[in-house]
Amino acid sequence: MMKSIRKNERGVVGIILAIAIVALLLVVALVVDVGQAYVKRSQLQTVVDAAALAAAQDLSQGKSESIALQSAETYANDNTDDSFDSLDITFSDDIDDSDDEADTVRVVAKQSESTFFARIGGIDIFQVAAEAEAKGQLANAVTGVAPMIAPEAAINDHIGPENAMQFPIQGSGFWLVDFSDFNAGASTFAEWIVNGYPEPVTIGDAGIGTGVKASLKAALEERILADPKVVLPVYDVPPEGSGNAPVTVSGFAEFVITDFQLTGENKYFEGYFTDGTVVEGVSVAGGDAPDFGVVVLKLTD
Secondary structure (H helix, E strand, O other): OHHHHHHHHHHHHHHHHHHHHHHHHHHHHHHHHHHHHHHHHHHHHHHHHHHHHHHHHHHHOOOOHHHHHHHHHHHHHHOOOOOOOEEEEEEEOOOOOOOOOOOEEEEEEEEEEEOOHHHHHOOOEEEEEEEEEEEEEEEOEEOOOOOEEEEHHHOHHHEOHHHOEEEEEOOOOEEEEEOOOOOOOHHHHHHHHHHOOOOOEEOOOEEEEEOOOHHHHHHHHHHHHHOOEEEEEEEOOOOOOOOOEEEEOOEEEEEEEEEEEOOOOOOEEEEEEOOOEEEOOOOEOOOOOOOOOEEEEEEOO
């Protein structure tokens, strides 16, 4: 009698153990496959973020929605190894804007991830989705500006190479400006001209306008040869005096340097302003920045 009870107990334990093993396998399947789906979703999010930013950059540069759409589709398809279940790209106008042109792009994508262990439970695929929204906003702070500051009044009438002119240095024209806490020497200014000022310059910042340095000729020639386009801080009120005058930043504009003269009575920078440019990695304004076309791309969703 006792032997029969023990056999029955062993049989029950065997059944419980078998059920526990199956349950454990299902848990392992869920953990492994859900983990794979999470990685897939993270990769997809990176793709849609970059696709939205690529399209937003096109819109910020005045390109058409069709070109922006192509940029987003190309970036998305070139940066994933799998096909999309769906890829939706839409454009809209910010309700706070006064025009009807699209400035915001939204990308929504879905992909399927095949399962391995979860097939035991009848789950063959997980579908993952990601979405991103991006737009360009006026720059409120910029890293890498050239150490020159330009008069706001000169911008609108001198956009494009056909409107290039010689802007006087100092007076009511361009100024070399030092935004650091020390009196920068010629070698420091030369470094800033070639590579840009290393710290963010923000609207409202005050710099010290300084006299032009003839020794900057080589640095300016190097910069023009490498890339004549520079992002300049802009001022709206001319500084007083002829040296060590305070200058306050009112905005940012892109300028193309075509020539310069650092000696003699008629010192000048020659060139023209552009419609704007896109800069990265800077803060954005909450509607307070003048519109000189310098924008930063931002993910808004």
